[in-house]
Amino acid sequence: MVMGLLLPISTFSMTTLCYCDSKLAFVRCCEPLLKGKLLAQNAEALMRSRYCAYVLGDFQYILDTYSQAKRRDLSLAVLQQDANETQWLALQVESHQLTEPGATVQFSAFYRYDGQLYKLHELSRFIIEEGHWRYVDGQMLDDCGKLRLGRNDSCFCGSNKKFKQCCGKN
Numbered sequence: 001m002v003m004g005l006l007l008p009i010s011t012f013s014m015t016t017l018c019y020c021d022s023k024l025a026f027v028r029c030c031e032p033l034l035k036g037k038l039l040a041q042n043a044e045a046l047m048r049s050r051y052c053a054y055v056l057g058d059f060q061y062i063l064d065t066y067s068q069a070k071r072r073d074l075s076l077a078v079l080q081q082d083a084n085e086t087q088w089l090a091l092q093v094e095s096h097q098l099t100e101p102g103a104t105v106q107f108s109a110f111y112r113y114d115g116q117l118y119k120l121h122e123l124s125r126f127i128i129e130e131g132h133w134r135y136v137d138g139q140m141l142d143d144c145g146k147l148r149l150g151r152n153d154s155c156f157c158g159s160n161k162k163f164k165q166c167c168g169k170n
């Protein structure tokens with residue numbers, strides 16, 4: 001029996017770290033949510049999984065996890081158009097608070113667009129609809145925008161590595 005060919009693929013996917021910076025394996029973190037096998041248990045989990053969907057270009061998941069009211073004004077084409085040129089590099093979740101009737105999550109996400117680095121610093125609002133956490137909207141905080149980061153500066157993701165050896169590698 002030839003089994004050698006299958007092993008590396010499954011080993012790789014079992015150990016790939018989740019894109020949401022949880023330090024957990026992707027298969028044990030956001031993948032089950034993206035595949036619809038598990039529901040997000042709270043707003044932060046949904047936010048993290050939506051970030052992964054952006055990284056992976058899973059726009060159907062992005063669309064499905066918007067609130068019903070927002071979804072009416074959106075389409076896959078619109079989401080793709082906005083996001084196709086964007087390369088997501090890192091996520092840092094800063095806070096998660098329950099509010100009435102939903103929750104807020106504050107995070108920083110870092111991305112490259114047209115050769116330039118950017119920071120998105122957002123306070124997102126979430127609600128529960130029919131037992132599912134959904135994204136409503138986000139407020140962009142003041143320090144959003146272009147990042148000036150040299151290749152020898154420390155990386156924004158908090159790894160203590162130089163940017164060029166970390167998120168700036170590709």
Ligand SMILES: [Zn+2]
Pocket residue numbers: 018019020021022026029030031048049052
């Ligand atoms: Zn994750």
Ligand SMILES: [Zn+2]
Pocket residue numbers: 090155156157158159163166167168
């Ligand atoms: Zn980094």
